[in-house]
Amino acid sequence: MLELDRLRVCFGGLAALEGVTLTVHEGEVLGLIGPNGAGKTTLFNAISGLVRATDGKVRLHGQDITRMPMHRRARIGIGRTFQAPQPLHGLSVRENLVVAQRYGAGEPDAARLDAILRMTGLADKADADAASSLALAELKALEVAKALATHPRLLLLDEVLAGLETAGRLRFITMLQGLHQHFRVAIIVIEHDIAAIRTLCPRIAVLDSGRLIAQGPPDLVLREPAVIACYTGTAENGSAAHG
Numbered sequence: 608m609l610e611l612d613r614l615r616v617c618f619g620g621l622a623a624l625e626g627v628t629l630t631v632h633e634g635e636v637l638g639l640i641g642p643n644g645a646g647k648t649t650l651f652n653a654i655s656g657l658v659r660a661t662d663g664k665v666r667l668h669g670q671d672i673t674r675m676p677m678h679r680r681a682r683i684g685i686g687r688t689f690q691a692p693q694p695l696h697g698l699s700v701r702e703n704l705v706v707a708q709r710y711g712a713g714e715p716d717a718a719r720l721d722a723i724l725r726m727t728g729l730a731d732k733a734d735a736d737a738a739s740s741l742a743l744a745e746l747k748a749l750e751v752a753k754a755l756a757t758h759p760r761l762l763l764l765d766e767v768l769a770g771l772e773t774a775g776r777l778r779f780i781t782m783l784q785g786l787h788q789h790f791r792v793a794i795i796v797i798e799h800d801i802a803a804i805r806t807l808c809p810r811i812a813v814l815d816s817g818r819l820i821a822q823g824p825p826d827l828v829l830r831e832p833a834v835i836a837c838y839t840g841t842a843e844n845g846s847a848a849h850g
């Protein structure tokens with residue numbers, strides 16, 4: 608469904624992405640890993656339209672969207688989260704989802720919002736003020752809920768587990784698996800926790816210094832010498848791989 612073709616993104620003299628060619632299939636969950644500064648968030652920004660590609664192509668369902676602005680990409684089904692949760696101030700949890708739904712690809716659909724609230728564990732907080740009443744895990748769940756409210760066919764999750772303790776991470780992973788099954792959306796997950804990536808993603812892609820250095824099943828990719836080298840040996844033993 609998504610094709611990146613020799614994608615290049617430069618900031619001044621720095622190539623944050625260089626020659627990235629990658630395909631994401633309908634309904635799959637792809638893990639995107641790599642050390643700090645590898646270009647993972649820049650890749651999400653180039654897919655969602657927050658930054659423009661310097662060179663190369665982004666295609667969704669065969670349509671060239673390389674020059675399409677961000678709001679139009681949301682309308683054709685690209686949803687995303689941001690590393691720092693960004694609830695809309697002064698609005699309730701449900702109102703945040705209503706606004707997100709208007710921004711996105713679907714018609715107003717209260718039943719979908721109810722399902723999202725239930726499945727993200729936010730139903731009891733639906734009428735609470737989003738910015739002031741939620742704990743970190745709930746803010747993270749709201750970030751995912753807002754992205755899902757846009758009715759995406761491709762969902763980009765940027766480190767949604769970061770900052771959660773072990774039990775919270777496990778609950779969040781189970782929640783994401785449930786959401787994926789229910790909404791049948793393709794997902795790309797940026798995550799530093801390799802154990803979480805192994806659980807969530809049948810396929811992973813590895814970025815290092817802006818280049819795609821490996822892709823395939825986690826068990827194979829995490830054994831590749833270039834991947835081990837970019838993590839200086841921490842990736843293979845399944846522990847959290849901090850770049």
Ligand SMILES: Nc1ncnc2c1ncn2[C@@H]1O[C@H](COP(=O)(O)OP(=O)(O)OP(=O)(O)O)[C@@H](O)[C@H]1O
Pocket residue numbers: 618621623641642643644645646647648649650850
């Ligand atoms: N708007 C920008 N202007 C200039 N440089 C940028 C900009 N955004 C990112 N960069 C640079 O591009 C490179 C890739 O950054 P990016 O945030 O995409 O990496 P990342 O893999 O997501 O890192 P992390 O795991 O720390 O989130 C870095 O060198 C970063 O400093």
